[in-house]
Amino acid sequence: MNSQMHTGLGPGVAELKAQLHRFIIDELEDEADNLLDGPRQALVRFVAAKVADYTRRSQFAVSRYEADRLTEELVDELVGFGPLEILLRDRTVTEILVNGPQRIFVERNGVLHHSDLRFMDDHHLLRVIQRILAPLGRRLDESSPMVDARMPDGSRVNAIIPPVALDGPCLSVRKFSRDMLKSTDMLASRSLDQAILDFFQLMVKKRCNVLVSGGTGTGKTTLLNMLSQMISPRERIVTIEDTAELQLKHDHVVRLETRPPNADGHGEVTARELVRNALRMRPDRIVLGEIRGIEVLDVLTAMNTGHDGSMTTVHANNAQDALLRLETLVGLSGIQVHDRTLRQTICSAIDVVVQLTRTSDGRRCVAEVLEVVSLRDSQYVTNTLFRLEQGIHGGFVREALNPAGEKLRPDTSQPGMPRR
Numbered sequence: 018m019n020s021q022m023h024t025g026l027g028p029g030v031a032e033l034k035a036q037l038h039r040f041i042i043d044e045l046e047d048e049a050d051n052l053l054d055g056p057r058q059a060l061v062r063f064v065a066a067k068v069a070d071y072t073r074r075s076q077f078a079v080s081r082y083e084a085d086r087l088t089e090e091l092v093d094e095l096v097g098f099g100p101l102e103i104l105l106r107d108r109t110v111t112e113i114l115v116n117g118p119q120r121i122f123v124e125r126n127g128v129l130h131h132s133d134l135r136f137m138d139d140h141h142l143l144r145v146i147q148r149i150l151a152p153l154g155r156r157l158d159e160s161s162p163m164v165d166a167r168m169p170d171g172s173r174v175n176a177i178i179p180p181v182a183l184d185g186p187c188l189s190v191r192k193f194s195r196d197m198l199k200s201t202d203m204l205a206s207r208s209l210d211q212a213i214l215d216f217f218q219l220m221v222k223k224r225c226n227v228l229v230s231g232g233t234g235t236g237k238t239t240l241l242n243m244l245s246q247m248i249s250p251r252e253r254i255v256t257i258e259d260t261a262e263l264q265l266k267h268d269h270v271v272r273l274e275t276r277p278p279n280a281d282g283h284g285e286v287t288a289r290e291l292v293r294n295a296l297r298m299r300p301d302r303i304v305l306g307e308i309r310g311i312e313v314l315d316v317l318t319a320m321n322t323g324h325d326g327s328m329t330t331v332h333a334n335n336a337q338d339a340l341l342r343l344e345t346l347v348g349l350s351g352i353q354v355h356d357r358t359l360r361q362t363i364c365s366a367i368d369v370v371v372q373l374t375r376t377s378d379g380r381r382c383v384a385e386v387l388e389v390v391s392l393r394d395s396q397y398v399t400n401t402l403f404r405l406e407q408g409i410h411g412g413f414v415r416e417a418l419n420p421a422g423e424k425l426r427p428d429t430s431q432p433g434m435p436r437r
């Protein structure tokens with residue numbers, strides 16, 4: 018057993034814990050079924066007695082606090098998620114990234130830290146991953162070495178194991194937060210400013226079709242959620258996601274989630290099928306969690322055919338690239354569309370691209386707000402409305418004073434709308 022497996026207790030205690038773990042596994046033998054499937058309290062009593070017994074016999078001096086904590090950790094490892102248990106319970110932790118048994122990274126307040134928690138070895142980590150996946154009915158083994166799933170509390174889990182993961186099993190958990198960030202949080206953390214927020218409100222009210230773009234973990238889903246909250250409560254919204262994350266408070270929300278194929282390769286329900294189905298459900302707006310593939314044409318068509326005010330996200334590093342990414346996805350779908358026709362479709366479908374980024378200090382911000390105006394000589398004509406100023410202070414610059422699109426003209430009859 019690995020003596021580096023330490024747990025936040027002192028190194029001597031960590032070694033003791035490794036020995037205790039072996040001792041308890043041996044002692045459990047006859048009673049394992051009863052204890053592991055029974056109430057936690059009975060297992061806690063059993064483990065506490067073994068801890069007292071072993072420390073007395075091996076003359077290890079441990080405090081009462083250490084003995085209690087050892088007991089809790091050993092119990093967690095026997096029935097729960099091992100070192101992850103403490104992180105899953107900790108509400109200040111938003112993300113857990115495990116790169117093999119020895120390296121656990123944890124995100125708090127937007128900053129990633131190396132944790133001093135460890136798994137004992139690959140086998141221990143794999144056992145915990147299997148324990149997470151088992152109740153979700155998901156399979157992970159050499160023949161199907163990666164899996165994406167959602168835990169009962171809504172947290173998103175991805176696991177990938179050898180042979181494709183070269184340095185041992187890896188696990189990523191994006192914890193579900195009961196309350197997604199609101200506009201006030203985003204203002205406070207300087208992810209955007211009041212002028213951008215006012216513009217977003219106008220954009221949603223005027224039923225612009227919005228494409229939120231950004232790299233992994235830049236806050237696309239969070240912003241999509243915030244924008245969706247701005248939709249009038251009277252409207253009927255259909256949301257489509259691979260893993261349901263959006264938390265809309267509207268009465269009239271229908272939430273749809275794609276389904277991967279089962280172990281026999283059957284039963285898949287794709288985003289494309291759900292978009293098509295959504296169109297038959299008389300939605301006022303469609304909110305698609307992310308465009309990843311062949312559904313791109315269906316979404317663009319929906320946006321062009323009476324579902325104004327729809328929103329989605331895409332993975333791209335800048336706002337112009339987001340439009341090109343849509344083209345690439347259409348190309349990859351194998352459906353032949355003439356370049357100019359495709360650009361025309363994209364141009365009339367997408368009104369605004371909101372680009373997100375993470376700055377070097379870990380802050381997630383709006384990098385650019387781009388209006389898609391028209392097509393000239395087969396090139397997109399765009400208008401940068403806001404962009405993040407480079408430099409130490411990192412404020413936002415308002416670039417275009419007059420958005421060109423008809424939809425974006427402020428409604429001057431509405432007090433509080435931005436005057437541009």
Ligand SMILES: Nc1ncnc2c1ncn2[C@@H]1O[C@H](COP(=O)(O)OP(=O)(O)OP(=O)(O)O)[C@@H](O)[C@H]1O
Pocket residue numbers: 111112127194198203206208231232233234235236237238239240381382
């Ligand atoms: N503006 C923000 N300020 C601080 N934290 C944020 C902000 N936006 C999102 N976060 C946090 O960042 C994490 C990732 O956010 P989110 O899931 O929205 O990103 P994403 O771009 O959709 O990620 P993915 O590419 O994995 O889908 C979450 O924990 C979320 O709470």
Ligand SMILES: [Mg+2]
Pocket residue numbers: 237238239307
């Ligand atoms: Mg997302």
